[in-house]
Amino acid sequence: MDIAEVARASGLKPSTLRYYEQKGLICSAGRHGLRRYYDATVLERLALINLGRYVGLSLDDISHMLLPNGVNVDRALLRQKTAELDKQIATMQAIREGLHHAANCPAPNHLACPTFQRLLKLAGKRLKPRQSKL
Amino acid sequence: MDIAEVARASGLKPSTLRYYEQKGLICSAGRHGLRRYYDATVLERLALINLGRYVGLSLDDISHMLLPNGVNVDRALLRQKTAELDKQIATMQAIREGLHHAANCPAPNHLACPTFQRLLKLAGKRLKPRQSKL
DNA sequence: CTACAACTTAAAGTCGACTTTAGGTCAAGA
DNA sequence: TCTTGACCTAAAGTCGACTTTAAGTTGTAG
Numbered sequence: 001m002d003i004a005e006v007a008r009a010s011g012l013k014p015s016t017l018r019y020y021e022q023k024g025l026i027c028s029a030g031r032h033g034l035r036r037y038y039d040a041t042v043l044e045r046l047a048l049i050n051l052g053r054y055v056g057l058s059l060d061d062i063s064h065m066l067l068p069n070g071v072n073v074d075r076a077l078l079r080q081k082t083a084e085l086d087k088q089i090a091t092m093q094a095i096r097e098g099l100h101h102a103a104n105c106p107a108p109n110h111l112a113c114p115t116f117q118r119l120l121k122l123a124g125k126r127l128k129p130r131q132s133k134l
Numbered sequence: 135m136d137i138a139e140v141a142r143a144s145g146l147k148p149s150t151l152r153y154y155e156q157k158g159l160i161c162s163a164g165r166h167g168l169r170r171y172y173d174a175t176v177l178e179r180l181a182l183i184n185l186g187r188y189v190g191l192s193l194d195d196i197s198h199m200l201l202p203n204g205v206n207v208d209r210a211l212l213r214q215k216t217a218e219l220d221k222q223i224a225t226m227q228a229i230r231e232g233l234h235h236a237a238n239c240p241a242p243n244h245l246a247c248p249t250f251q252r253l254l255k256l257a258g259k260r261l262k263p264r265q266s267k268l
Numbered sequence: 269c270t271a272c273a274a275c276t277t278a279a280a281g282t283c284g285a286c287t288t289t290a291g292g293t294c295a296a297g298a
Numbered sequence: 299t300c301t302t303g304a305c306c307t308a309a310a311g312t313c314g315a316c317t318t319t320a321a322g323t324t325g326t327a328g
Contacts (some may be wrong), residue, residue, distance in 0.1 A: 003305075014285055014311085023285095034306050035292060047254040055229055059285070078237035085230040089223055095189055096219040103212035119185060137275075149317055157315095167324060168276050193315070260287085 001038045004027075009045045024063050025049055055081055095119065135172045137162075139158055144180045158197050189215055229253065 003014045010017075021036075026045055045066070051063040056072045065074060098119030098123035105113055137148045144151075154160045155170075160169035160179055179200070186196040229264060233255030240246055 016285085019286060019304090034303085035294085036306090043181045051232075053227075053256060053285095055233065060286080061222070076239045078233050082230055082233045082237060085226055085233065085264050089226050089230065090190075092219055092226070093184070096216055096223065097253070098185075099189065099212050099219065103209045103216060147317080152276090153316060169274085169324080170276090187315095238317085 001040070001042075002032075003036050003038070006042060006046075007040050009043055012046065020046075020049070020059075023059055025059060025066065027068075055085065057081075135171050136166075136172070136177075137172070140172050140176060145175055146180065154180075154183070154193075157193055159193060159200065161202075166266075189219065191215075 001009070003017055006012075006017060007014045012020075017026065020030065026042055026049075028042075029039045030037055048066070049059075050064055050066065052060075057065075065077070098115060101113075101115045102119070103117065135143070137151055140146075140151060142214045146154075151160065155162065160183075162176075163173045164171055182200070183193075183196055186199065187193075189225060191199075199211070202206055235247075235249045236253070239249065
């Protein structure tokens with residue numbers, strides 16, 4: 001596969017693939033002239049990278065978990081991530097509830113509403129937001 | 135309250151408060167010489183801003199929901215956010231399960247494990263990650 | 269009254285993850 | 299053989315949310 005095919009198959013831009021290569025996250029199977037070509041396993045690897053990104057790992061973190069061939073998953077790190085996700089999910093659920101309430105609460109002033117008050121306190125804990133660009 | 139007190143009470147740095155003011159998110163109650171002073175309602179406002187940040191709104195988005203005094207919550211936007219959170223929570227739960235499994239899965243090669251395979255597919259959907267800096 | 273810690277400003281810097289640009293190479297179809 | 303579109307590189311730019319810096323001002327404790 002050439003870089004455009006990998007891009008299509010993975011949903012990443014060619015520039016991103018080159019960038020990942022530069023960071024040591026992936027490598028091409030070789031070159032045809034200047035042009036990179038890849039074998040299919042790179043798609044698996046990219047899926048894995050996506051997964052890591054999704055759970056909030058940085059590219060650097062991820063590179064520490066990937067071996068040239070395949071993966072080296074640090075189980076302790078995984079358990080830690082699992083716990084973090086648990087907390088985060090719980091907070092998000094609480095916030096979801098609060099928003100849901102706010103969306104339907106007839107009180108003219110949300111600030112006065114006790115449910116909203118609780119919500120504010122939760123957010124006050126400053127478990128930091130994560131940026132979504134979708 | 136002076137800026138340092140607000141900073142202490144809100145957990146934000148003075149520089150952040152000035153930045154928020156510059157963006158029109160908050161304003162001081164006045165000046166004492168050059169120095170800003172605030173009344174307590176700014177803390178409520180900051181809590182609200184925190185909340186918005188937490189659910190993934192940008193500062194610009196947030197500024198559109200805040201009036202000089204108090205809040206102008208767009209209920210449709212809230213409902214939309216609620217729905218988004220639902221999706222996100224569901225995905226995170228699935229990933230949490232996957233990670234939990236991976237952390238305990240005895241298979242030497244995660245890539246071979248069907249649970250992990252499902253996980254990869256999920257992440258493959260590229261519901262984008264959110265950056266955590268904690 | 270003086271020192272100085274804490275405030276002020278505007279502007280530049282930072283961070284991660286990319287994207288864009290400028291300038292060049294080259295495989296393959298007409 | 300020529301053209302051209304897709305590829306290449308290195309370097310600079312972008313984005314959001316701040317933080318840092320440099321240079322200046324001032325309320326207040328001693």
